Amino acid sequence: MSEPTSTEGLLRALAPQVLGAVVRRYRDFADAEDAVQEALIAAADTWPVDGRPDNPLGWLIRVASRRLADQHRSDEARRRREVLAASWSISPPDPSPGRDDSLILMFMCCHPALTPGSAVPLTLRAVGGLTTREIATAFLVPEATMAQRISRAKAAVKASNEPFALPSSEHRAERMRSVLHVLYLLFNEGYASTSGLDLARTDLSGEAIRLTRGVQAALPDDPEVTGLLALMVLTDARRPARTGPDGELIPLGQQDRTRWDHELIAEGVALITDAMRRGQVGEYQLQAAIAAVHDQASAYSDTEWPKILSLYTLLERMTGNPMVTLNRAVAAAMADEPAVGLALLDGLDERLGEHHRLHAVRAHLLELDGRPAAAIEEFRAAAARTTNAREQRYLTTQAARLATRG
Amino acid sequence: MRFMLLQNYGQVESDCPPMTEWTPEDIQAHITFQQVLNQELTDLGELVDAQGLAGPEVAKFVVSDGKSAPVVTDGPYPESKELLAGYRIVDVDSVERAIEIAARASAAPAFHGEPIRQPIEIRQIMAAPDPELL
Numbered sequence: 001m002s003e004p005t006s007t008e009g010l011l012r013a014l015a016p017q018v019l020g021a022v023v024r025r026y027r028d029f030a031d032a033e034d035a036v037q038e039a040l041i042a043a044a045d046t047w048p049v050d051g052r053p054d055n056p057l058g059w060l061i062r063v064a065s066r067r068l069a070d071q072h073r074s075d076e077a078r079r080r081r082e083v084l085a086a087s088w089s090i091s092p093p094d095p096s097p098g099r100d101d102s103l104i105l106m107f108m109c110c111h112p113a114l115t116p117g118s119a120v121p122l123t124l125r126a127v128g129g130l131t132t133r134e135i136a137t138a139f140l141v142p143e144a145t146m147a148q149r150i151s152r153a154k155a156a157v158k159a160s161n162e163p164f165a166l167p168s169s170e171h172r173a174e175r176m177r178s179v180l181h182v183l184y185l186l187f188n189e190g191y192a193s194t195s196g197l198d199l200a201r202t203d204l205s206g207e208a209i210r211l212t213r214g215v216q217a218a219l220p221d222d223p224e225v226t227g228l229l230a231l232m233v234l235t236d237a238r239r240p241a242r243t244g245p246d247g248e249l250i251p252l253g254q255q256d257r258t259r260w261d262h263e264l265i266a267e268g269v270a271l272i273t274d275a276m277r278r279g280q281v282g283e284y285q286l287q288a289a290i291a292a293v294h295d296q297a298s299a300y301s302d303t304e305w306p307k308i309l310s311l312y313t314l315l316e317r318m319t320g321n322p323m324v325t326l327n328r329a330v331a332a333a334m335a336d337e338p339a340v341g342l343a344l345l346d347g348l349d350e351r352l353g354e355h356h357r358l359h360a361v362r363a364h365l366l367e368l369d370g371r372p373a374a375a376i377e378e379f380r381a382a383a384a385r386t387t388n389a390r391e392q393r394y395l396t397t398q399a400a401r402l403a404t405r406g
Numbered sequence: 407m408r409f410m411l412l413q414n415y416g417q418v419e420s421d422c423p424p425m426t427e428w429t430p431e432d433i434q435a436h437i438t439f440q441q442v443l444n445q446e447l448t449d450l451g452e453l454v455d456a457q458g459l460a461g462p463e464v465a466k467f468v469v470s471d472g473k474s475a476p477v478v479t480d481g482p483y484p485e486s487k488e489l490l491a492g493y494r495i496v497d498v499d500s501v502e503r504a505i506e507i508a509a510r511a512s513a514a515p516a517f518h519g520e521p522i523r524q525p526i527e528i529r530q531i532m533a534a535p536d537p538e539l540l
Contacts, residue, residue, distance in 0.1 A: 115499045118451065140408075141454050141497050149451025389532035 007047050010056060011040050015129025016214075018060040020101025023164050026068055029108060030154035033126050035071065039064035040129055100166065102127060103218045106211070107167055107175050110182040111157050118153035119182045120189070125150055127214075128207050138204055139189075180228050180284065183212050187232050191239075205236055226275035227285030234268035234291035237261040249394040253300040265295045286315040305335035322351040326361050338369035356385035360395060372402045408454065408531040409504040411494045411511060413524055415462065416487045420523040422516045435515045436522075443510060447496060452507075454495040462486035495531065504528050 015036065022032040039060045053059040109123040121139065124130045130138075136146035167175040190204025212229045219225050241255035272288040290311045297303040312328035315321075325348055333341025342365050345358065352358045363378030379399035386392045425433065440456075447453035462481045470476035483489070494511065498504050508526040516522035 117497075117499045139497070142448075145448055145451050145453050145497070147451075148449050152451055387530050387533055392532070 007044060007052070010052075011043055011060075012129035012210075014057050014060060015040060016102035016105050016127045017057060018064055019105060019126055021061050022064050022068065023105075024101075025065070027164070028068075028158075029164065030151070030158050031068060031071060032064070033154060035064040035068040036060070037125065037131065038067045041131060044131075100218065102214050104164060104166055106179050106215060108157055108162065108164075109153075110175075110179040111160060111162070112175070112178050113156045113160050114153050116182060116185050118149050118156075119178075120186050121146060122150050122153040122157075123182055123186070123211065124207060128211055130207070176222070176224070179215065180224060183208055183215070184228060184231075184284070186211070187235075191235060205232070205239075208232060209236060221278075223275040223278045223280050224282040224284050226271050227282060227288045230268045230271035230275065230288035231284055231291055233264050233271065234288055234295050237264035237268060237295060243390075247390065248397075249390045251394070252294060257298060260295065265292075268292060269296065281314070281318075283315065283319055286311055286318070290315075303334070305331055309335045322348055323357065326352070326357055330361060330364070333365050333368060338365045341365045342369065354381075354385060356382045356387075356391075356395075359385065360391075363395075363398065367402065372405070376402045407499070407501065407504070408495060408497045408533060409501070410529045410531055411496065411504070411508050412527040412529065413491050413493070413511070414487065414527075415489055415491050416525060418516075418522050418524045420516070420520060422520065422522050425516075428517050432515070432517055432519065435519060439514050440511075443507075443514075444494075447494075447507065452496045452498050452503075454497050456492075456494045458492035459490055462489050465489060501528075501530070 018039065019033060019036045022036055023029050026032055042063055043056070043060060047053070047056075105127045106123065109126050110119050114122070121135045124135050124138075125132065132147050132150065133143050135150075136143040139146065141149075166172070187205050187208035190206070190208060209229070209232050212225070212232060216222075216225050216229045237260050238252075238255065240261065241257065241259040242250055244250050268288065269292050272285065272292050275285050276289065290308055293304055293307050293311070309328065309331040312324060312331050316324045316328055325344065329341040329344035329348075331341075332344055333339075342362065345362050345365070348358055359378045359382035363375045363382060366372075366375035366378060376399050379395050379402070383392050383395035383399065386395060425436075428436075444453055444456045447456075462483055465481040465483070467479040467483075468476050469479075494507070496504060496507055498507070505528065508528050512524050512526045513521040514524070
């Protein structure tokens with residue numbers, strides 16, 4: 001990876017190293033994280049004016065340590081206890097030589113005690129180096145609310161009494177799943193929210209990819225980490241073609257594939273090929289493999305549907321997730337004929353109930369099957385049930401398109 | 407998940423008289439309750455916004471065909487019970503949590519400190535599609 005040139009990029013890259021060094025020295029994760037956040041803000045304020053220090057990492061660690069010492073001193077004073085806090089500021093800690101710190105921090109921030117709603121912002125702040133304000137803006141909540149959410153998340157992590165170290169081998173796999181899930185949700189949040197109206201928002205997908213690259217660099221031999229990175233890269237590659245000029249959703253079948261980012265596709269394909277060669281197939285690898293098949297087709301009609309169908313069949317067996325069955329139904333319809341896909345959907349009513357995706361897929365397959373009247377009903381039912389504005393607009397437009405065609 | 411919790415001027419499900427008949431203490435307790443609830447939701451990292459709206463007496467309805475001058479109707483309205491009185495927007499982990507918050511708001515102290523039992527409408531705000539959509 002190339003060195004970031006902007007102050008913001010540099011600060012975000014250094015954040016986990018600074019925090020790792022400070023936590024190692026002073027142990028208190030919650031307070032250390034606050035101090036590092038203050039140091040990052042101080043740097044963002046002063047560096048562009050006074051110039052960047054010769055040793056940015058050392059500067060940040062020194063300032064964060066000083067803040068932490070000040071904080072402890074004032075806490076102590078408030079409690080009217082006579083404790084010598086002077087020793088705190090004598091020598092700032094050295095940056096840790098290992099690159100494990102970011103990884104340890106990832107495990108802490110994605111602690112299973114946290115809900116995804118708090119793990120995601122905590123990760124963005126502690127590992128990603130984003131400010132509370134940036135995170136609050138990205139999630140469209142007031143800064144005070146986001147600050148509270150993060151501090152509660154830290155309190156929960158603190159209450160778990162976990163040492164600042166990698167999880168023991170017996171818990172490692174389970175904890176890794178939490179980390180990957182949080183990164184996946186973060187990516188999805190950004191992927192779903194990109195539109196002309198959201199330009200001021202931090203690029204959450206970009207942050208997710210950056211953080212996942214960090215985890216992958218630390219654990220290059222974990223095929224699921226590589227699989228997740230590949231999935232993100234292969235999905236992000238389609239971003240330029242995914243929305244129209246007015247922010248409307250353009251489905252895969254109608255995207256202008258020349259607008260896809262072919263460099264990213266090449267990278268993603270290489271990553272997933274390497275991961276799957278290791279013979280420990282997992283969910284993220286399968287999803288990435290499916291994305292790779294789509295991304296390598298030069299036209300929608302050239303898509304290798306039988307390959308996609310077999311990958312979804314594997315994924316369904318692995319996860320038992322009815323949403324996967326939904327996608328398998330589309331692949332089956334495309335690989336064979338619409339009726340085959342529709343038959344697969346019949347088994348899903350009980351498990352997915354009135355989920356809008358079931359209606360949307362059924363609508364799509366009914367249209368392919370030459371039954372527009374039934375498709376209109378299903379598009380409308382899907383539009384009424386989705387909780388995403390752009391999806392609603394897409395589904396309503398599909399119903400209108402079929403209805404006006406007569 | 408973001409939800410809007412709406413309350414209108416509609417009928418409450420208690421015997422509570424209109425606010426104009428409450429004692430000053432009742433009114434103060436009601437307002438304090440709302441402030442405490444908002445602070446609590448902020449501390450939990452859940453509150454996005456909370457606003458009370460000015461009364462139906464100063465509400466306006468505007469209808470336009472985009473060409474001629476718009477038709478503006480001033481209040482008050484016979485159907486004022488259907489108008490929005492205020493709302494909260496919360497960002498929570500589940501619909502169950504939104505229901506819990508709505509239940510708190512519905513039971514705000516009113517006349518003689520009795521719960522007002524005001525119906526709260528819960529509406530989900532459009533958001534990101536399900537992760538499975540990828």
